[in-house]
Amino acid sequence: MNSPDFSGYNGFMMRFQTKTLRNVLAAVLLAAVVIPDSAAALVIHASHRAFYEIQIGRVDSNSQIVDARGRMVAEWSRACDGWASSQRLVVSMAPGEGDPINSEVVMTSFEALDGTLFSFDSETRIGGETVEAVKGSAERAGPGQAGRATYNVPRGMVVDLPADTVFPFEHTIAVIEAAEQGQVRAFSHYFDGSQPENAPMAVNSLILGKARDAADGGENSFGALSAHKWWPVRLAMFASSAGKGLNEEPEFEMTQILQDNGVVRRFEFDYGEFSLVAALVEIEEIAPPRCD
Numbered sequence: 001m002n003s004p005d006f007s008g009y010n011g012f013m014m015r016f017q018t019k020t021l022r023n024v025l026a027a028v029l030l031a032a033v034v035i036p037d038s039a040a041a042l043v044i045h046a047s048h049r050a051f052y053e054i055q056i057g058r059v060d061s062n063s064q065i066v067d068a069r070g071r072m073v074a075e076w077s078r079a080c081d082g083w084a085s086s087q088r089l090v091v092s093m094a095p096g097e098g099d100p101i102n103s104e105v106v107m108t109s110f111e112a113l114d115g116t117l118f119s120f121d122s123e124t125r126i127g128g129e130t131v132e133a134v135k136g137s138a139e140r141a142g143p144g145q146a147g148r149a150t151y152n153v154p155r156g157m158v159v160d161l162p163a164d165t166v167f168p169f170e171h172t173i174a175v176i177e178a179a180e181q182g183q184v185r186a187f188s189h190y191f192d193g194s195q196p197e198n199a200p201m202a203v204n205s206l207i208l209g210k211a212r213d214a215a216d217g218g219e220n221s222f223g224a225l226s227a228h229k230w231w232p233v234r235l236a237m238f239a240s241s242a243g244k245g246l247n248e249e250p251e252f253e254m255t256q257i258l259q260d261n262g263v264v265r266r267f268e269f270d271y272g273e274f275s276l277v278a279a280l281v282e283i284e285e286i287a288p289p290r291c292d
Contacts (some may be wrong), residue, residue, distance in 0.1 A: 045083075046225055047286040049075040054091055057275035065274045067094040072278055074263065082112040082289035083169060091276075101126060110194065111169050115143040116131055118167040120193030134193055143170060149191060149199070157196050165189045165200045176260065179207045179231045179247045188238075198239035201251070208232040208255075217257060219265035219280040226283065230258040 054070035070091025077084050086108045094100040094281025107122035119137040123130055133153050144163055151157035166174070166188045178186040184207050191200040211229040220226045236250040257265040267278040 045076070046263060047076075047077045047288060048225060048263060048284060049073065050263065050280055051282040051286045052267070052278040053281050054089075054276055054278045057277040058270075059274045060272075063273035064095055065093050066096050066196075066269075067100075068092065068276055075286070077286045079110070080289050082110055082117075084108070084110050085168075103187050104282075107194075109168070111167050113168065115167070116140060118191070118193070122194060134196065136193060137192070138167070138191060148195075149193070151196060154196070159191070159196055159199045161191055161200055162189065165191050168192050171203060171205075172262070175205045175207070175233060176262075178205070179211065179233070179258075180260075182210070183207065195239070195251075198251070201240065202238045204236045204238070204250075206232055206234040211260070214259075217265065219257070222280070222283045225261070225263055225285060226259070226265065226280075228261045228263065230257050230259045230265065232256070234256050 052072040056068040089105045109120045121135045124132040135153040137149035138149035146163045147161040149159040186205040189236045253270040269276045
């Protein structure tokens with residue numbers, strides 16, 4: 001097998017697809033919900049494994065990408081001392097000219113219930129060859145405290161995290177609580193280990209209206225796990241610029257159909273020129289652990 005060509009047009013498309021895929025999985029982490037033992041139990045999070053089918057959504061006339069097909073598996077499972085998550089995304093994107101580019105992204109993470117530790121490990125492969133990888137952990141005294149992320153891959157990378165930085169599950173707590181209370185907006189700085197050159201990023205979350213009934217909309221025929229009210233939530237992720245503040249334009253935007261138990265029925269990832277849609281096609285409940 002020939003190695004991927006990172007020169008010229010092919011190189012541009014591969015770099016573009018790498019950025020697109022890592023943003024997709026960052027957005028999936030944003031949909032994970034956990035309620036720490038000390039928090040008000042506004043949401044009962046479901047440990048589950050969800051399967052999604054990915055297709056192209058909107059395509060503008062000037063889009064570099066004209067078609068996409070793929071699948072994604074996302075899992076959130078409760079451990080005795082935290083929550084573990086894993087995602088695997090396989091997608092083929094077709095540019096306006098040239099052959100489709102086949103990619104795979106695998107990501108795992110763990111977040112401690114007390115908010116002191118977040119570990120992460122992800123790898124992106126194009127044409128079977130690894131083109132990007134990150135691995136490391138972030139530590140702090142607790143939520144609302146400054147911390148530091150240290151990377152094993154790329155080795156030597158360190159990211160300082162200000163006191164208002166939240167980890168993925170923390171962020172979603174704020175969004176779900178805001179939705180339950182009838183608020184329309186939640187904003188926070190955010191760290192999930194991806195894109196260390198832009199970390200910590202910022203997420204602006206808009207809750208688009210009141211909760212909808214479980215029977216409304218699609219992707220609702222999966223038994224008890226899908227029999228929950230939901231909100232449409234619009235998220236915009238902004239990158240930092242070498243300590244100079246946030247970029248004015250978001251890295252990407254996403255709309256998700258988020259249930260009150262943490263299950264996401266549908267994602268739409270908006271990249272300006274085109275969008276990707278991930279629709280729930282199957283879901284499995286994961287039994288909780290037996291802890292002392």
